[in-house]
Amino acid sequence: MMMNLFSIFDPSSSMNLSLNWFSSLYLILFLPLNYWFIYSRYNMIWLMLFNYLNKEMKMLLSNNMNMMNILMFISLFSMIMLNNFLGLFMYLFTSSSHLVFSLGLSLMFWVAYMLYGWINHMNHMFIHLVPQGTPSVLMVFMVLIESISNIIRPGTLAVRLSANMIAGHLLMTLISSTGVSLSLLLLLLMLLSQSILIILELSVSFIQAYVFMVLSVLYSAETN
Template structure:
């Protein structure tokens, strides 16, 4: 009876993995960073990235009335960056390669900028449709061109992010599928190529999240 009672504390494995000490490991992640004596290097690195982005976005916005608006674009950068990075791991769904997510991020941002601009700065928005120094004969065409370029902005933001994510993953998948039919020497070359492609995709995931956040910041600065 006593053996059966204490057998619940015996080490056990589930899902063909040794998960005995997982609870102890998770406890370190649950402890808030404020209770650590010295911040971790990851925490310090992330703070440095956030402050650098804050200074750069503040210059791009160039509006003293909207000091806290950089937080929105830093959060957008972080969300896209984490999703791009997670998509590089095997068997993890790459959500940023689908238009459902990218349009969900781009369309409400663009719509809010347009509503704010046309409501609060109507004269400025009309003046923005005609660049300075445009000849009188070309003004109707410039208004049409500027209106079309303004309307397609959320689409270009969404397509740019998803297309770049899809292109790299497709190339890695196509190269990886040819592995079983190659010789040993070619397989070694294929592995080196895949490692280089993985490094390139890591850089692309950072660059695309930065480009998305910077373009969103520039679009917001136009309506202020």
């Protein structure tokens, strides 16, 4: 049964090809051609969301903020959020529930931050390994701990996103798999719980994209 449960995350299609990964491109459907030419309510919602994210990044990046940073992190947020959202539809593959997707993104950003920091701000990167006020006896241990925490950052960032997406989908699959043998009253309760879970997953799809973006912004701010 467990194999059947996790088969919903199988990236292979019926032709033994990983065509399901093309579901990441479905987000283009959410931006029709009219979006770029006609100011609509759809456009207004996105602009309100982007303005909110812009204010958040201004507080986090302070003096290191520029247009390229804004575009990069807002694009990252939009891609993850729409992929999480699309995964809630039936027969659509959830690419963000796989470590290949999330770890690829986190490693790409982490390697770029590390290269930029060690090449351009080497003294700052060394100083960051020993927090201010650390006793002399603990300095060696603090360097070791800070180095390990920096190395595992992309892994924790990726696992956080994938684990939350997997948990929600597995819970909905477990609840719906018992619907055949339930009575009418229990079936109605199951449908109600499924509806609540879908609303919860909608919020999780937004929150996880926001957390991924904010942590990426914080990691980039530390290298400057």
